């Protein structure tokens with residue numbers, strides 16, 4: 748990643764806009780990050796994730812999950828027999844490997 752992102756600071760109130768107070772250093776009440784994400788897609792893209800992806804130049808022929816791996820923010824599982832392997836966050840890959848590649 749080359750672009751600089753502004754550093755966001757938690758404010759003590761949930762960023763989904765529900766006005767709940769949240770713990771120190773937290774942006775969201777539990778699960779409310781997903782609420783905020785869904786609400787944004789609803790407002791901007793009529794709740795259509797394909798529309799959302801297309802607007803940002805992604806789709807079946809330009810993989811957003813590959814872009815995440817290429818950007819270094821996600822990883823790809825190299826133990827999967829299918830190619831490309833499972834993609835996700837470091838934590839998600841760990842869970843995936845525990846679940847699918849442990850007992851062999």
Ligand SMILES: [Zn+2]
Nearest residue numbers: 761763765779
């Ligand atoms: Zn909230």
Ligand SMILES: [Zn+2]
Nearest residue numbers: 824826827833
């Ligand atoms: Zn795998």
